[in-house]
Every structure is written in C-alpha cells, then in structure tokens.
Amino acid sequence: xxxxxxxxxxxxxxxxxxxxxxxxxxxxxxxxxxxxxxxxxxxxxxxxxxxxxxxxxxxxxxxxxxxxxxxxxxxxxxxxxxxxxxxxxxxxxxxxxxxxxxxxxxxxxxxxxxxxxxxxxxxxxxxxxxxxxxxxxxxxxxxxxxxxxxxxxxxxxxxxxxxxxxxxxxxxxxxxxxxxxxxxxxxxxxxxxxxxxxxxxxxxxxxxxxxxxxxxxxxxxxxxxxxxxxxxxxxxxxxxxxxxxxxxxxxxxxxxxxxxxxxxxxxxxxxxxxxxxxxxxxxxxxxxxxxxxxxxxxxxxxxxxxxxxxxxxxxxxxxxxxxxxxxxxxxxxxxxxxxxxxx
Numbered sequence: 001x002x003x004x005x006x007x008x009x010x011x012x013x014x015x016x017x018x019x020x021x022x023x024x025x026x027x028x029x030x031x032x033x034x035x036x037x038x039x040x041x042x043x044x045x046x047x048x049x050x051x052x053x054x055x056x057x058x059x060x061x062x063x064x065x066x067x068x069x070x071x072x073x074x075x076x077x078x079x080x081x082x083x084x085x086x087x088x089x090x091x092x093x094x095x096x097x098x099x100x101x102x103x104x105x106x107x108x109x110x111x112x113x114x115x116x117x118x119x120x121x122x123x124x125x126x127x128x129x130x131x132x133x134x135x136x137x138x139x140x141x142x143x144x145x146x147x148x149x150x151x152x153x154x155x156x157x158x159x160x161x162x163x164x165x166x167x168x169x170x171x172x173x174x175x176x177x178x179x180x181x182x183x184x185x186x187x188x189x190x191x192x193x194x195x196x197x198x199x200x201x202x203x204x205x206x207x208x209x210x211x212x213x214x215x216x217x218x219x220x221x222x223x224x225x226x227x228x229x230x231x232x233x234x235x236x237x238x239x240x241x242x243x244x245x246x247x248x249x250x251x252x253x254x255x256x257x258x259x260x261x262x263x264x265x266x267x268x269x270x271x272x273x274x275x276x277x278x279x280x281x282x283x284x285x286x287x288x289x290x291x292x293x294x295x296x297x298x299x300x301x302x303x304x305x306x307x308x309x310x311x312x313x314x315x316x317x318x319x320x321x322x323x324x325x326x327x328x329x330x331x332x333x334x335x336x337x338x339x340x341x342x343x
Contacts, residue, residue, distance in 0.1 A: 076219035087225035108233035114250035114339030197281030209256035218244035
C-alpha cells in the first residue's frame with residue numbers, strides 16, 4: 001500500500017478493499033493492514049484479483065474518486081467512476097494539446113530528454129562499474145555525445161527535428177550496447193536493433209520487454225483517466241497506443257534494456273531458451289518466456305527513489321507515477337511535465 005500525492009496504490013496480490021465509515025480499509029487475509037480517509041484521496045489503483053466491496057465502489061462513485069482495477073501483472077482491467085467526473089475535461093485538454101504542435105512539442109521534448117538522459121547514465125554506470133571489461137574510451141565518447149545532444153533537444157521547436165535528434169541519439173546509444181554484454185558473448189550479441197521479426201536473442205528479448213513496458217504505460221494512463229491512444233510525440237494511428245509509447249520513451253533504457261542485460265550477464269537466460277525459425281526470426285521458447293516473466297515481475301517489485309516525488313516506490317509503480325504527473329500537468333497543477341531522470 002502506497003500513497004503518491006492524492007492517489008492510493010494497493011500493490012499486494014491478496015489485498016481486499018472495503019469501506020468503514022468514511023475510510024477505505026485495506027485487508028489481507030481478513031486482517032486490517034491500513035486505512036485512509038476517503039476525503040484525502042482522489043484515486044485508488046489496486047493490483048490483483050481480490051477486489052473491492054460494492055459499498056466502497058459506491059462510495060467512490062458518489063465522491064468522484066476513481067477506483068481502477070489492474071491485474072497482478074499491471075494490465076488495466078476496469079475503472080469505477082462517478083456520474084459526473086473531470087476525466088472528460090482532462091481528455092478534452094489532452095486532445096486539444098495533441099492537435100497543437102507548439103504545445104505538443106513541449107511535452108515531446110521532455111519525454112525525449114528523459115530518454116536520452118537515462119540512456120547516458122546507463123553508459124556512465126557501465127564505465128564506473130566495469131572499467132576493465134569494456135572499451136571505456138569508446139563508451140565515454142558516446143556518453144559525451146548524448147550529453148551534448150540534450151541541449152539540442154531542449155531547444156527543439158518542431159517535431160520533425162526532434163524525431164531526427166531522437167533517432168540519432170538512439171543510434172549512438174545502441175552502437176555501444178554490445179559493450180555492456182559481459183557474459184555469454186557467443187550467444188548474446190547486439191549489432192543493431194531489428195524487429196518484426198527480431199533476428200537475434202538480444203533483439204528478441206528487447207522486443208518482448210518493450211511490449212510489456214508499453215502495456216504497463218498504457219494501463220497507467222488509463223488509470224489516471226488519459227487516453228493512451230492519443231499522443232504528443234508519436235502520431236496517431238489506428239490501434240496504436242501513441243501516448244503509451246510517448247511515456248515509455250523515458251523507461252526504455254532503465255526498465256527494459258538494463259533488465260535484458262541483467263538476464264544475460266547473470267546467466268538467467270541461456271541459448272537453450274531461444275528458438276530460431278526457418279524465416280530467421282528468433283523467439284523465446286515457452287520455458288524462456290516463463291523465466292523472463294518471472295524475473296520481470298521480481299524486477300518490478302524492487303524499490304527505487306522517485307527523482308521528482310522524492311519518495312520510495314516499486315519500479316513497477318514508476319510509469320503510474322509519471323502518468324499521474326502528466327495528468328496533473330494537463331490539469332494545470334504543474335507548470336511543466338517532469339521527466340523521469342534515473343541515475
């Protein structure tokens with residue numbers, strides 16, 4: 001159970017929510033483990049399948065408190081909201097901003113600033129932790145380039161230029177990702193990003209991790225009342241969660257790339273966990289996917305300190321925190337959207 005600003009997050013798998021007077025009560029195995037006054041919160045997000053009492057759902061609807069249900073893995077299931085709710089105003093503001101390039105570029109710059117900043121610190125961490133196992137000069141040169149590109153991103157005024165800057169930064173970062181693979185080099189190597197289908201084991205894992213991350217970001221946006229299909233950086237396409245892709249830019253490196261590197265370097269996954277098809281596509285086997293997902297769930301439970309909120313949260317809560325901050329910015333509570341800066 002964790003409160004972030006005015007939202008209550010209930011992350012335990014076997015926790016049931018009930019109503020006691022004017023309080024939401026959190027129960028685990030029928031024992032009370034916490035309670036929060038309803039007048040102190042504007043939203044509740046619960047993970048798992050245990051659920052909430054009809055009385056609490058009714059009280060939340062009456063008080064315009066969003067009650068969102070997520071699966072244990074973070075997939076959005078449903079939301080209970082009142083008859084009159086500000087989400088329509090929030091979404092109308094989102095749509096207006098998405099149609100205004102001058103406004104959209106401000107948010108897009110922050111998403112990409114977060115992505116490049118975090119990519120750079122992945123390289124800096126590798127230089128610090130493995131100076132004798134990687135080509136330090138090569139990796140440092142790429143880190144310096146990423147640092148210098150941040151100024152160009154911050155002053156960029158149109159989406160086409162920003163797309164070029166982001167693409168160049170991603171290419172520079174990926175050019176040294178292979179240096180960060182320290183074990184099982186005969187099986188796990190990275191010579192560039194490929195997808196649809198992935199043609200090697202590393203790209204197969206990256207694609208799987210990005211898919212999971214996109215789902216997390218989409219669910220987080222749904223939970224705060226935003227439309228995950230209408231973005232500010234990624235253009236709208238039928239069936240594409242453009243805003244979820246915007247939000248996940250900040251997390252690609254720190255949540256997905258680092259996770260894949262950990263699986264390789266700790267030998268959690270091996271060559272036998274992959275299958276190469278006649279078309280050249282490389283896929284995880286069924287047992288490989290299970291191992292991957294088990295490790296992914298464990299990583300989501302690790303604690304970090306949120307750089308803006310200055311509070312300890314689980315890794316899996318980070319997209320939810322950013323979605324909440326984005327909604328607050330669009331509502332006018334924050335002057336600017338604060339990217340997630342990892343270090």
